[in-house]
Amino acid sequence: MNREELAAFLRSRRARITPREAGLPEGERRRTPGLRRQEVAQLAGMSIDYYIRLEQGRGPHPSRQVLGALARALMLTADERTHLFHLAGQPLEPARRRRDVPDSTLHLIAFLEEVPAYVIDATCDILAWNPLASALMGDLDSRPRDDLNVIRWVFGAADLAEHLGDEEMGRFARASVADLRWAAGRYPGDPDIQALVAEMLACSPEFAALWAEHEVEVRREQRKRLHHSVVGTIDTICQVLPVPDRDDLRIVLYTTEPGSPSHQALRRLRQVTLSS
Template identity: 45%
Template structure:
């Protein structure tokens, strides 16, 4: 039964791909939709005969290398990759490292939140996206593309407007970085960051040994803004599980001076 389910999944995914989806010319019209078996086998770095046997539920149990090749050739999302491994009766190994780019639909969501400041962080707390109001609220070097909230918190790297939540944020950062270290044990960028944090912050080392546990949720913070004064803000997290990223939505209670200040900042040209 498992072989048949794997075969059906492969056939359906192959039929849903167009040549231009994988960088191939569209060429002449095709009798059947999707990629040819020969094209997919080449993209997955395997023989055509082996791939045909997988689609016909006749092949041997594929190895992790074969499954990774298929996942890449079929342009599977991380969740779909995990599903492929489950169908093959194998445990999906973790991805190589944190996803450090934001999906277009997530970026577009940020643009549709005119009076909500929003940022997206990867699993290592690198800032991968933000909207104009977030830049206006937090200022500093937010827009330079190098901001990492973990290094800012423990090493003082970068500049942003002062916030009241630094003490509470420390255990949250360490809990998430511990999860990232478990998921991406071979990522050199993450390993280098953890080494810098350990070397540069006694507080980080102590928290790391404490093994804090924290789930994303609601927090409040106060930001001292040089233009509009003190802002009392709510921070709520939305997860992007397929990329192990978090979208943080920053708002103010309706009708408060902070809400009016956010509205003002949203309409100030950046």
Template identity: 50%
Template sequence: MNRGELADFLRRSRTRLAPSDVGLTAGARRRTPGLRREEVAQLAGMSVDYYTRLEQRRGSHPSRQMLNALARALRLTVDERDHLFHLAGEEPPRTGGSSTHVRPGLLLILDRLHDLPAQVLSDWGEVLAQNTMAVALSGEHTGENLVRRYFTDPALRAMVPPEDYETHARAHVAHLRAVVGARPDDPGPAALVAELRASNPHFADLWASHEVAVRHASTKRFLHPVVGTLDLDCEVLLSDGHDQQLIVHSARPGTDTYERLELLRVIGLQDLTPTGGSRG
């Protein structure tokens, strides 16, 4: 681990970004350009003290998960991400399957959607990035797999009206089967299918039905514990390689859901105080 070079790279990557580049409000006048250390720490989901020690050449060896989080927070390109891993003494991710690195341009679009819930997923359900509104809608899930969570976590299923549960379950499985069929040698989706077939009888039954359907635009209902039921239009935007998806939820103006979504936006902003939660 090259602590000096790592510290310099982090510092220079931080100073080249403006708050608006990452979906943050600039606030009071800044004496120096770029993001503050506490803002990078917030975006990466780490403590300010730990990030500060990295920039001061005193930090302990960051985990691979933390390096990926820093790459997202600093909007690094693939080449820059690989350089970050090398400086930390780690081999960059080489899965041979779908990439989990979100392009800076896609993250820029995500950050611009400050009033709508939006997140970037891999085509097999890995949550790669979320904006503030997405966290306010369904919670922090960056780094998790939504298909796995849907079939194993009752709290996530509780966000769906009971009468919609089976529809969502079938859609998850049908889309996952399409992905596995398109990339049979990709270890990630294949391992997820093997895991859920062995551990979840409902998933196993749906998998056996061999339904295939790629995820498209749709309407979804959410049961939010604070603002109530939300009837949201779900748009799916694909990356060039179709292995990543930008999922955007919106409401039609003049509807009750539109007003509730605006209330959710206010609640989400209140939660992102300097002492509040963070986003990866």
């Protein structure tokens, strides 16, 4: 049980909910946003003293029943609920982090000749990719293995800003941090995740600010506009799919609307890749 992280997560979720959203009267003017502690305790059906101890990181191990009540009271999303149970040492399912990509997944991305595809793990390390993904993302084959982490690209590499617009960069950065926060809760004590978080907190104020918000959400579909130096702008649908029987591994696909200028741009990029 990670008492400190659990306490911080409860405080952050309480602060974002208004009384009106929770179905409570707003009453007198409030000094701080969000619900009061006693209101959360009331909604969850527990004593105020018990809830205060949880928020102060000194409470007992909450049961699954208590965690479920807190998830409902704080209006948590499915991803946030899973994160809450992990922080409390009550995972909904056993978690094992692996980096070995199944052969079937390697074959799949290799056969996707017109779709850029790569595989990432829970730390957002890119583990495998097809030729079109390498061409789209800047010659992945030539990068050293320790320079294949998406989080480091987002908050440390200048070349990513050349591919994504400012607004999209902001959305992608926020989604990446929320996804890493989910991984940190799912794999508590994982040295690679802990080292990555510590590194980014030390070198990126932007990362630190987003990390302090305690947002939790698994990355799924997102639209991105990429700017490639050879074929120009490509509007893509970035789809993130779990690898079967490997919940910590995901396949990332960049698809385009069939017949669109972006689709034609990807085809031109593939021809350039084949001829080089």
